Amino acid sequence: MKDMSEGYVTADGRQIGGVLMEMKNITLRFGGVVAIKDISFDIRDGEIRAIIGPNGAGKSSMLNVISGFYVPTEGEVWFKGVRRGPMKPYQVARLGVARTFQNIALFDGMTVLDNIMTGRLTRMKAGLLSQALWYGAAEREEIAHREKVERIIDFLEIQNIRKTPVGRLPYGLKKRVELARALAAEPKLLLLDEPMAGMNVEEKEDMSRFILDLNDEFGTTIVLIEHDMGVVMDLSDRVVVMDYGRKIGDGPPEEVRNNQDVIDAYLGVAHD
Amino acid sequence: MLYREAGDFKTTYREDNQTFPIRFDRIAYYTTVAAAFAVVPFFINDYWANAVFVPFLIYAIAALGLNILTGYAGQVSLGTGGFMAVGAYACYKLMTAFPEMSMVLNVLLAGLVTAGVGVLFGLPSLRIKGFYLAVATLAAQFFLVWLFNKVPWFYNNSASGQITAPERTFLGQFVTGAQTSASAKYLFCLAFVFVLALVARNLTRGTTGRKWMAIRDMDIAAEIIGVNPLTTKLSAFAVSSFYIGVAGALFFSVYLGAAEVGESFGIQKSFLILFMVIIGGLGSIFGSFAGAAFLVLLPVLLKNVLVGTLGWPTDLAAHIELMIVGALIIIFLIVEPHGLAQLWRLTKEKLRLWPFPH
Ligand SMILES: Nc1ncnc2c1ncn2[C@@H]1O[C@H](COP(=O)(O)OP(=O)(O)OP(=O)(O)O)[C@@H](O)[C@H]1O
Ligand SMILES: [Mg+2]
Numbered sequence: 001m002k003d004m005s006e007g008y009v010t011a012d013g014r015q016i017g018g019v020l021m022e023m024k025n026i027t028l029r030f031g032g033v034v035a036i037k038d039i040s041f042d043i044r045d046g047e048i049r050a051i052i053g054p055n056g057a058g059k060s061s062m063l064n065v066i067s068g069f070y071v072p073t074e075g076e077v078w079f080k081g082v083r084r085g086p087m088k089p090y091q092v093a094r095l096g097v098a099r100t101f102q103n104i105a106l107f108d109g110m111t112v113l114d115n116i117m118t119g120r121l122t123r124m125k126a127g128l129l130s131q132a133l134w135y136g137a138a139e140r141e142e143i144a145h146r147e148k149v150e151r152i153i154d155f156l157e158i159q160n161i162r163k164t165p166v167g168r169l170p171y172g173l174k175k176r177v178e179l180a181r182a183l184a185a186e187p188k189l190l191l192l193d194e195p196m197a198g199m200n201v202e203e204k205e206d207m208s209r210f211i212l213d214l215n216d217e218f219g220t221t222i223v224l225i226e227h228d229m230g231v232v233m234d235l236s237d238r239v240v241v242m243d244y245g246r247k248i249g250d251g252p253p254e255e256v257r258n259n260q261d262v263i264d265a266y267l268g269v270a271h272d
Numbered sequence: 273m274l275y276r277e278a279g280d281f282k283t284t285y286r287e288d289n290q291t292f293p294i295r296f297d298r299i300a301y302y303t304t305v306a307a308a309f310a311v312v313p314f315f316i317n318d319y320w321a322n323a324v325f326v327p328f329l330i331y332a333i334a335a336l337g338l339n340i341l342t343g344y345a346g347q348v349s350l351g352t353g354g355f356m357a358v359g360a361y362a363c364y365k366l367m368t369a370f371p372e373m374s375m376v377l378n379v380l381l382a383g384l385v386t387a388g389v390g391v392l393f394g395l396p397s398l399r400i401k402g403f404y405l406a407v408a409t410l411a412a413q414f415f416l417v418w419l420f421n422k423v424p425w426f427y428n429n430s431a432s433g434q435i436t437a438p439e440r441t442f443l444g445q446f447v448t449g450a451q452t453s454a455s456a457k458y459l460f461c462l463a464f465v466f467v468l469a470l471v472a473r474n475l476t477r478g479t480t481g482r483k484w485m486a487i488r489d490m491d492i493a494a495e496i497i498g499v500n501p502l503t504t505k506l507s508a509f510a511v512s513s514f515y516i517g518v519a520g521a522l523f524f525s526v527y528l529g530a531a532e533v534g535e536s537f538g539i540q541k542s543f544l545i546l547f548m549v550i551i552g553g554l555g556s557i558f559g560s561f562a563g564a565a566f567l568v569l570l571p572v573l574l575k576n577v578l579v580g581t582l583g584w585p586t587d588l589a590a591h592i593e594l595m596i597v598g599a600l601i602i603i604f605l606i607v608e609p610h611g612l613a614q615l616w617r618l619t620k621e622k623l624r625l626w627p628f629p630h
Binding site: 069093117121134142147 | 285286289471474475477478479480482483485486488489490492493494495496497498499500501507555
């Protein structure tokens with residue numbers, strides 16, 4: 001493979017930068033279960049990186065390691081050229097990593113607007129006194145962040161449900177609100193765990209468009225877990241393939257698709 | 273046709289953020305506040321102050337406090353009575369140790385002391401949740417009552433073990449002690465309620481409130497988007513306990529005048545305020561008021577009807593009151609967990625569309 005230390009140019013002509021995050025020999029165990037077995041790969045600045053694999057392969061676990069929710073049993077995580085020590089999830093969030101969940105994790109009792117505003121919590125600095133009086137810094141800050149959030153609301157076309165409690169929304173819209181909340185953090189690295197699961201074709205097309213647009217417009221680096229191979233082929237620049245906790249393939253989508261190990265894993269040849 | 277938002281367009285985010293976005297609500301709110309400050313004081317007498325208004329105002333503060341903790345931040349507490357006792361005893365110690373200090377300052381400092389104690393007893397919430405946390409706060413309740421009974425320093429070694437509020441004035445008017453007028457008691461408490469309700473509203477609609485609600489709705493997701501569970505839970509305990517401490521201080525000094533801890537701040541108090549919050553509506557400022565009003569007015573009403581009009585014995589009426597409150601709690605928990613506040617919201621939604629429901 002060509003040397004990629006300075007980045008590379010994608011099939012559609014986008015310039016991808018250097019390494020943003022590097023996973024080195026990651027192993028993750030839950031008691032006796034080995035969810036991830038000695039996996040290494042990198043994520044480059046500005047790319048859309050897919051992680052695919054059969055059910056239970058360890059994809060979500062890998063995302064949890066990246067987001068800092070799980071601390072790997074062995075191995076190192078490097079972010080922006082610095083080795084990341086054990087951190088609390090909220091500390092990782094402050095480094096510019098945001099995510100959505102396989103099973104939607106929104107705040108059901110709050111409105112869509114408030115849910116998205118929570119994405120900006122790490123940036124809000126007004127003191128308790130100012131907040132208590134709703135005066136000065138607190139009010140200015142609230143309005144400034146509201147403006148940012150409104151742009152995301154426009155971008156994801158959810159203007160008409162702003163004030164609706166999230167618990168009342170249908171599934172597809174919840175997924176979209178969850179993406180909006182992650183985007184509100186203006187993350188450097190965005191982790192999406194099956195953002196299109198359970199959606200119909202039309203909703204999938206919308207979601208794909210949003211993902212491409214935000215990568216294009218804001219330069220957000222995206223790690224995406226997805227089962228729909230069509231979507232993966234369309235969206236991603238490079239793909240990691242996992243099976244039973246191991247990495248069995250890594251490369252551009254068309255290369256991975258023709259990899260014999262990957263075909264076997266998907267057809268179940270190797271294990272039955 | 274008055275209750276409308278159509279034609280009432282918001283052109284700035286500032287306007288959109290206001291507490292009462294609908295004009296009719298705004299007018300109703302200003303009218304209520306104006307009447308509370310400028311009309312009621314001229315008509316209030318001792319009966320109305322002691323039976324209805326003063327307890328309502330003080331319980332409203334306590335209910336706001338518990339609602340912040342339980343309704344907004346999702347941390348169950350059965351220690352409200354104990355924390356009110358902390359406020360009461362702190363106020364008593366301050367009043368007796370610094371006779372010159374302003375009564376407003378006494379009450380606020382009592383709130384601060386309670387906030388500190390609340391944070392201390394809130395520490396277990398970082399490890400335990402729900403039912404287990406409720407049990408831990410229950411332990412706090414019993415411990416605090418025991419402490420104030422056992423250590424004579426807290427009641428200045430008085431022979432009766434009671435604490436008695438000395439006379440204090442504010443702006444030249446007695447606000448504690450036997451000479452206090454009904455209107456002074458009422459206005460003194462009302463001022464606290466007014467400011468504390470505004471502060472509660474501001475805190476819950478901004479950054480802090482969102483953190484609390486995020487922890488309440490899904491703590492794991494909250495942490496992943498950058499909410500620090502430690503500071504968020506403890507801030508809820510601190511703010512909530514401050515309110516409850518202020519309520520305790522006022523309850524003792526302005527309302528009761530003299531108190532014995534087990535009787536005034538026992539476990540029944542914890543439950544009473546929890547019921548106010550449940551019936552009024554978890555996670556609602558308005559609900560805290562509605563719940564407090566409901567549980568203050570209900571006994572007065574029942575007593576007037578059952579004892580006054582129907583001539584039933586007092587103890588029977590008291591039992592019936594307990595049964596009614598119990599039944600209501602169950603009904604609300606099953607049918608409308610968001611309480612009176614939600615019923616009110618639904619009515620308003622209907623009203624907004626009326627007379628064309630589609
Ligand atoms: N918290 C946990 N405790 C114990 N085992 C776990 C835990 N999380 C994941 N596992 C196990 O690790 C393995 C990988 O799970 P993971 O959720 O990462 O798979 P996945 O690739 O995301 O699957 P899917 O496509 O179904 O979402 C599974 O065997 C799972 O049972
Ligand atoms: Mg998964």
